[in-house]
Amino acid sequence: MADAQETNERRLRRLRQMQRNGSVTNAAESLDGIWKAGKEPDSIVLRSTLLLADGERSRLTKLVLPRGIALRFYLLAVFEAQCRLEVGAPWHDVLPMKGPGSWSALVAVDGAYDTALGTYDSVLDDMPADLRGSTQAEERWGKRKLEDQRLQQVKGALRTLEDLGQENALVTMKRVARGQRSYESFLLMQESGRGETQTPDLYTVPAPRWAATKTITLPKDFFLKGWIQVLNPSEVATWLILRMMSQWAPTKHHTSGVFLTTRPRVQLFGLRDDAWEDGCRRLLEFGLIRHAEPPETEDTAEGADTDPAMKMLFSQPERARRPYEPHRWQVTDGGLAKDAAKKLDRELTHRQKALDTAAMERAQHNAERLAGHPSADR
Numbered sequence: 092m093a094d095a096q097e098t099n100e101r102r103l104r105r106l107r108q109m110q111r112n113g114s115v116t117n118a119a120e121s122l123d124g125i126w127k128a129g130k131e132p133d134s135i136v137l138r139s140t141l142l143l144a145d146g147e148r149s150r151l152t153k154l155v156l157p158r159g160i161a162l163r164f165y166l167l168a169v170f171e172a173q174c175r176l177e178v179g180a181p182w183h184d185v186l187p188m189k190g191p192g193s194w195s196a197l198v199a200v201d202g203a204y205d206t207a208l209g210t211y212d213s214v215l216d217d218m219p220a221d222l223r224g225s226t227q228a229e230e231r232w233g234k235r236k237l238e239d240q241r242l243q244q245v246k247g248a249l250r251t252l253e254d255l256g257q258e259n260a261l262v263t264m265k266r267v268a269r270g271q272r273s274y275e276s277f278l279l280m281q282e283s284g285r286g287e288t289q290t291p292d293l294y295t296v297p298a299p300r301w302a303a304t305k306t307i308t309l310p311k312d313f314f315l316k317g318w319i320q321v322l323n324p325s326e327v328a329t330w331l332i333l334r335m336m337s338q339w340a341p342t343k344h345h346t347s348g349v350f351l352t353t354r355p356r357v358q359l360f361g362l363r364d365d366a367w368e369d370g371c372r373r374l375l376e377f378g379l380i381r382h383a384e385p386p387e388t389e390d391t392a393e394g395a396d397t398d399p400a401m402k403m404l405f406s407q408p409e410r411a412r413r414p415y416e417p418h419r420w421q422v423t424d425g426g427l428a429k430d431a432a433k434k435l436d437r438e439l440t441h442r443q444k445a446l447d448t449a450a451m452e453r454a455q456h457n458a459e460r461l462a463g464h465p466s467a468d469r
Contacts, residue, residue: 142331
């Protein structure tokens, strides 16, 4: 309980700092500008090879990391590509790393936090004395400092995406003097990774009507309303998996919801129990999924007899062998239309109050036990 309390408090603090510095709003405006200047797609098409495990883990779950924005950045790069390029067109970079209209402008960060002091670094800490005192100069200095922090996050994301390995790398970068990476010339790879051949599998925009098991679609509001900026990587991964299942078996999803037990989840996606369970709880709180009622009779998914992956995902285990009835979920795209930062602020605040109350009651109960109070044994 204490860990949950501290984790939620830290997340709420970071979210409110991003709201104060305008980071989420500015990133959403930058993405909206790219969308309006381009093809204005209603949905972004993602190849399911990003989600499916090849061995122990998928490229998706390798990006479920406690720090960094690698998964977020890859999805942002896919969004930018599909706003700009025709179906089948190979990817090429047109954005600078830093400044207005750059890759750095597409990500939201909270800034540098001083754990010892319990405060965010002041924008004036390393500002020259002769520039202080001017409101405009201080604002420019603060924006520049935050931009530098965003740039470092982007560079870190590119390193993580390349370091997935020779075959699985989702970006590649040229090497310049002394083997240093040239971030400005990175190349985006297909969702399946760089590939085995010497010529890398450069990203191309997939057709929107490929076979259902080959692609999934992400509504534009996931990007434009700030959800991509404020959801944790494990929540994004869980949401993507649920979306894939809902689109692979739309009838089942609509009538009785989809579920995922441990064995197929680990074998097909490589996502651990804690990441999945916590992801589902948070997505439910945020209004992006809802509970579905289980059917009165067993059902099978459309196409389950012909696709081994679908058969594993959607075939019900025998009731006698089930230790519990799995939760059934339905994805609710209507929730994406809400302002993500405001929605999370409201839900995380509500959760923090509940966690604080529980911690206080627990502490009071323990104190009464130590004092030998009769009510503590009830």
